[in-house]
Amino acid sequence: xxxxxxxxxxxxxxxxxxxxxxxxxxxxxxxxxxxxxxxxxxxxxxxxxxxxxxxxxxxxxxxxxxxxxxxxxxxxxxxxxxxxxxxxxx
Amino acid sequence: xxxxxxxxxxxxxxxxxxxxxxxxxxxxxxxxxxxxxxxxxxxxxxxxxxxxxxxxxxxxxxxxxxxxxxxxxxxxxxxxxxxxxxxxxxxxxxxxxxxxxxxxxxxxxxxxxxxxxxxxxxxxxxxxxxxxxxxxxxxxxxxxxxxxxxxxxxxxxxxxxxxxxxxxxxxxxxxxxxxxxxxxxxxxxxxxxxxxxxxxxxxxxxxxxxxxxxxxxxxxxxxxxxxxxxxxxxxxxxxxxxxxxxxxxxxxxxxxxxxxxxxxxxxxxxxxxxxxxxxxxxxxxxxxxxxxxxxxxxxxxxxxxxxxxxxxxxxxxxxxxxxxxxxxxxxxxxxxxxxxxxxxxxxxxxxxxxxxxxxxxxxxxxxxxxxxxxxxxxxxxxxxxxxxxxxxxxxxxxxxxxxxxxxxxx
Numbered sequence: 203x204x205x206x207x208x209x210x211x212x213x214x215x216x217x218x219x220x221x222x223x224x225x226x227x228x229x230x231x232x233x234x235x236x237x238x239x240x241x242x243x244x245x246x247x248x249x250x251x252x253x254x255x256x257x258x259x260x261x262x263x264x265x266x267x268x269x270x271x272x273x274x275x276x277x278x279x280x281x282x283x284x285x286x287x288x289x290x291x292x
Numbered sequence: 293x294x295x296x297x298x299x300x301x302x303x304x305x306x307x308x309x310x311x312x313x314x315x316x317x318x319x320x321x322x323x324x325x326x327x328x329x330x331x332x333x334x335x336x337x338x339x340x341x342x343x344x345x346x347x348x349x350x351x352x353x354x355x356x357x358x359x360x361x362x363x364x365x366x367x368x369x370x371x372x373x374x375x376x377x378x379x380x381x382x383x384x385x386x387x388x389x390x391x392x393x394x395x396x397x398x399x400x401x402x403x404x405x406x407x408x409x410x411x412x413x414x415x416x417x418x419x420x421x422x423x424x425x426x427x428x429x430x431x432x433x434x435x436x437x438x439x440x441x442x443x444x445x446x447x448x449x450x451x452x453x454x455x456x457x458x459x460x461x462x463x464x465x466x467x468x469x470x471x472x473x474x475x476x477x478x479x480x481x482x483x484x485x486x487x488x489x490x491x492x493x494x495x496x497x498x499x500x501x502x503x504x505x506x507x508x509x510x511x512x513x514x515x516x517x518x519x520x521x522x523x524x525x526x527x528x529x530x531x532x533x534x535x536x537x538x539x540x541x542x543x544x545x546x547x548x549x550x551x552x553x554x555x556x557x558x559x560x561x562x563x564x565x566x567x568x569x570x571x572x573x574x575x576x577x578x579x580x581x582x583x584x585x586x587x588x589x590x591x592x593x594x595x596x597x598x599x600x601x602x603x604x605x606x607x608x609x610x611x612x613x614x615x616x617x618x619x620x621x622x623x624x625x626x627x628x629x630x631x632x633x634x635x636x637x638x639x640x641x642x643x644x645x646x647x648x649x650x651x652x653x654x655x656x657x658x659x660x661x662x663x664x665x666x667x668x669x670x671x672x673x674x675x676x677x678x679x680x681x682x683x684x685x686x687x688x689x690x691x692x693x694x695x696x697x698x699x700x701x702x
Contacts, residue, residue: 222355239355246423250420259419
């Protein structure tokens, strides 16, 4: 997966968790929670889906790395580079 | 007897396997339309069930639908429908003065089974166990989801009364109104039970799960060949108000709660006790200041089990056997057993009789079991009467809980 594909993977997870939101216009550099309605349980859902879909473990002290799509790409790319992108909401 | 305020039903919201609102449900009851269909569930396999087909996203977002439970979703649909139907302005009542009392048979099995299945896919690693498990499985989940959805800040809780839960939710709401704990109550019951394989497997293990080729004819209380329960989901919530409040706002009043009684068999985990059922009915009649001949419809609880139906019929016969003004019917023959919703949803099916005088029948009775024979049974065809003024609604549950609720024409 490229870094952009990692961001696509995260967006696809968010599409599952927050199906009412329009994700097309997300600003990758801004905090997700400032752009769409995401609470702490939703962030736990993102962490869980990363674990289930890609086997990626995100320790609690690193949750802050999932703040924006850009930071997700930076933080997750090393963990997911060797994996195939799986889109459930394509 | 204390001089307590009179309580009335002013709104009805329901999700039944054969109707998503009172009008549709009633039409199907009078037309003999079942809501039972082929069904399949993990581990158990093929069976039949009463499945609801209401539009879940009418009152909740897809996100909250995903986060909550099926019972919560049923409750949200029913509560919104009931409030709309009542014409009540929650702002005028004051959202902190509204109470939500939801009867359930069980809650949490669905989510627990789901999570155990989920972790089984990951070698039983509990780091895959959902953080949603606790909020989804607390007993107050369905009632709580209603308050979250509607911004109601008064009390909310579950009334756990096995399959008497629906009646108990109504009674609890009425009592809280009488005590002035709230100024409006949303009360009744819900069930998500078809989504737990355990309930099917357990009824099967008790030899109490109904079977037959045609799904619509499996649930057949009082029929000689009946062989068990059809498990169903559903819900029915009422808006309840004190009579003077309802009159003041010019509300349409469906019925007045005339009396009720709840008691316990103290005899067995599963088997009912006709003697205690009889006492329950008699106490409800006494509270309503009525005799058996004053009751025009007895809505039976009968679930289509060989023994349970006979025992209930014995109890009903003991109270109403001599009455020539009482009609007796059963709604599970159409929709199966909606568990925690049963008491509330079965009452709703009968309430339009106050308007049209028609008693919907117990369907699927090909050969009446002589042991279920009671004078006044309405079988297979609706019965037009001169007038229906009163209904006694029966709901019983495991661990020996009995409830009888009397309602009367407003």
